[in-house]
Amino acid sequence: MPAETPRLSLDGITRRFGAVIANDSVSFAIAPGEIHALLGENGAGKSTLVKIIYGLLKPDAGTMRWDGKLVAPSDPRAARKLGIGMVFQHFSLFDAFTVAENIALGLDDAPDRRELSERIASVSTGYGLPLDPDRLVGSLSMGERQRVEIVRCLLQNPELLVMDEPTSVLTPQEAETLFATLRRLAGEGCSILYISHKLEEIRALCSRATVLRAGQVVGTCDPAAETAKSLAEMMIGSEFDAPRRQLVTTSEDIRLTVKGLNRPAGGAFGVALADIGFSVNAGEIFGIAGVAGNGQDELVEALAGEWRAPVADSIVVDGHPVGRLNAEARRGRGLFTLPEERNGHAAVPSMTLAFNTLLTARRRAGLLWNGIVRRGNVRRFAQEIVRAFDVRTFGVDVPATSLSGGNLQKFIVGREVLQNPSVFVVAQPTWGVDAGAAAAIHAALAGLARGGAAIVVVSQDLDELMSLTDRIAVISNGRLSRSLETARATVEEIGLLMGGAGGGARNAA
Numbered sequence: 143m144p145a146e147t148p149r150l151s152l153d154g155i156t157r158r159f160g161a162v163i164a165n166d167s168v169s170f171a172i173a174p175g176e177i178h179a180l181l182g183e184n185g186a187g188k189s190t191l192v193k194i195i196y197g198l199l200k201p202d203a204g205t206m207r208w209d210g211k212l213v214a215p216s217d218p219r220a221a222r223k224l225g226i227g228m229v230f231q232h233f234s235l236f237d238a239f240t241v242a243e244n245i246a247l248g249l250d251d252a253p254d255r256r257e258l259s260e261r262i263a264s265v266s267t268g269y270g271l272p273l274d275p276d277r278l279v280g281s282l283s284m285g286e287r288q289r290v291e292i293v294r295c296l297l298q299n300p301e302l303l304v305m306d307e308p309t310s311v312l313t314p315q316e317a318e319t320l321f322a323t324l325r326r327l328a329g330e331g332c333s334i335l336y337i338s339h340k341l342e343e344i345r346a347l348c349s350r351a352t353v354l355r356a357g358q359v360v361g362t363c364d365p366a367a368e369t370a371k372s373l374a375e376m377m378i379g380s381e382f383d384a385p386r387r388q389l390v391t392t393s394e395d396i397r398l399t400v401k402g403l404n405r406p407a408g409g410a411f412g413v414a415l416a417d418i419g420f421s422v423n424a425g426e427i428f429g430i431a432g433v434a435g436n437g438q439d440e441l442v443e444a445l446a447g448e449w450r451a452p453v454a455d456s457i458v459v460d461g462h463p464v465g466r467l468n469a470e471a472r473r474g475r476g477l478f479t480l481p482e483e484r485n486g487h488a489a490v491p492s493m494t495l496a497f498n499t500l501l502t503a504r505r506r507a508g509l510l511w512n513g514i515v516r517r518g519n520v521r522r523f524a525q526e527i528v529r530a531f532d533v534r535t536f537g538v539d540v541p542a543t544s545l546s547g548g549n550l551q552k553f554i555v556g557r558e559v560l561q562n563p564s565v566f567v568v569a570q571p572t573w574g575v576d577a578g579a580a581a582a583i584h585a586a587l588a589g590l591a592r593g594g595a596a597i598v599v600v601s602q603d604l605d606e607l608m609s610l611t612d613r614i615a616v617i618s619n620g621r622l623s624r625s626l627e628t629a630r631a632t633v634e635e636i637g638l639l640m641g642g643a644g645g646g647a648r649n650a651a
């Protein structure tokens with residue numbers, strides 16, 4: 143029987159960035175109706191490859207065939223015309239526009255408003271992704287925003303849908319709904335190229351996987367026939383043991399207390415914080431779960447000192463009220479925070495890695511002398527982070543933007559951890575980070591806790607919180623639930639609180 147013509151096949155795709163070969167003669171094919179995973183460590187070349195497929199980057203060599211015919215999409219519009227849809231990790235939606243207006247902006251030939259609204263309603267309900275075309279995007283949850291992006295793609299009848307880490311913004315229940323939609327699409331013949339670092343998810347969803355390592359294809363497999371461990375080993379090319387956190391006896395010394403923290407909503411789509419309270423002991427890792435957009439950013443800003451609380455003792459570190467202090471003074475007290483957004487907030491993309499250390503470490507790591515930057519110290523500190531956190535980079539004088547997302551994440555987490563904070567609040571510490579690097583970051587956080595620090599991890603990744611924390615609370619609509627002992631909590635229980643089932647959530651102990 144002749145083999146079916148692949149929907150998409152790549153042959154010898156090569157793409158360089160200076161001395162880096164991001165894709166090195168990559169060949170693989172996706173059949174119609176196949177859900178195909180693209181796996182690889184941070185920096186393995188996944189994003190580069192999908193950008194080539196979607197016409198955002200041009201390959202230096204190699205060819206691409208669509209239904210057997212040679213194609214070379216010159217831009218995303220040309221890719222969409224072929225039938226390629228892409229849902230990015232970071233959405234490109236306007237808060238102040240409605241769902242229908244946002245979708246119209248992204249369509250190459252949008253029908254009139256009424257017809258569009260009807261088509262949105264019918265496609266979204268037909269695929270189990272209900273959306274109200276007239277709702278303002280700013281009022282939608284992250285899961286609903288992702289639906290907007292998916293529906294936008296579906297309206298163009300894609301034959302290949304590329305999804306880059308789609309579940310990182312979803313509750314476990316929302317992820318299940320998404321999988322049902324993707325399976326259904328595949329059943330109708332749409333091919334799906336799926337990028338994720340969540341290996342269990344890939345085992346459940348994908349029928350084939352192509353594994354990239356350092357830009358090259360190192361294997362293809364049936365993920366269901368592998369284990370998460372064997373998939374991770376294919377990616378890194380050596381044995382992988384996910385470390386389990388050693389439970390430490392946390393002491394009774396309270397290092398961080400947050401009490402009665404209220405904050406009005408900033409802007410039409412901001413979330414007000416309502417009477418947030420929790421405390422974290424020395425040696426303890428406290429997790430704050432929740433779907434993005436439920437007040438996490440507002441809480442992290444309030445803890446960081448980017449927004450100052452009206453009442454000084456609503457935030458207390460080692461017995462000192464810090465609520466009125468600015469960010470620098472709080473660092474002086476040992477309270478360190480790392481926001482979720484690395485580009486432009488936790489790091490300046492155009493600055494070198496070395497100079498990115500100055501953002502937060504100028505005092506504690508001795509990088510200034512009488513206001514003058516000590517360049518030697520700056521480079522040495524950056525090199526120490528690169529070594530300790532296995533950051534894959536060509537030195538510390540390259541711009542931060544040249545690192546893959548996961549490697550930049552390792553760098554900024556390392557920058558904070560090496561300053562030895564007493565209280566460390568970190569948002570999404572392993573966002574976009576591969577299994578090996580995630581294990582290294584978790585080990586570093588556990589190490590800090592063992593040394594007596596109090597750690598707060600704000601994350602949407604429940605697996606991460608379940609394996610890393612001692613206690614978990616859920617933030618929903620600006621309120622924090624009571625805290626649960628992680629060892630006794632179930633994913634379902636927390637997932638339901640994340641979806642807002644907590645209703646009038648109570649404050650954590």
Ligand SMILES: Nc1ncnc2c1ncn2[C@@H]1O[C@H](COP(=O)(O)OP(=O)(O)OP(=O)(O)O)[C@@H](O)[C@H]1O
Binds near residue numbers: 184543545576
């Ligand atoms: N614009 C760029 N300039 C220089 N180097 C780049 C650029 N984009 C990517 N690279 C390099 O190409 C390699 C592949 O990066 P890519 O982003 O494709 O990896 P990835 O597998 O998607 O990683 P991650 O899982 O961390 O997102 C990395 O070494 C990265 O540093």
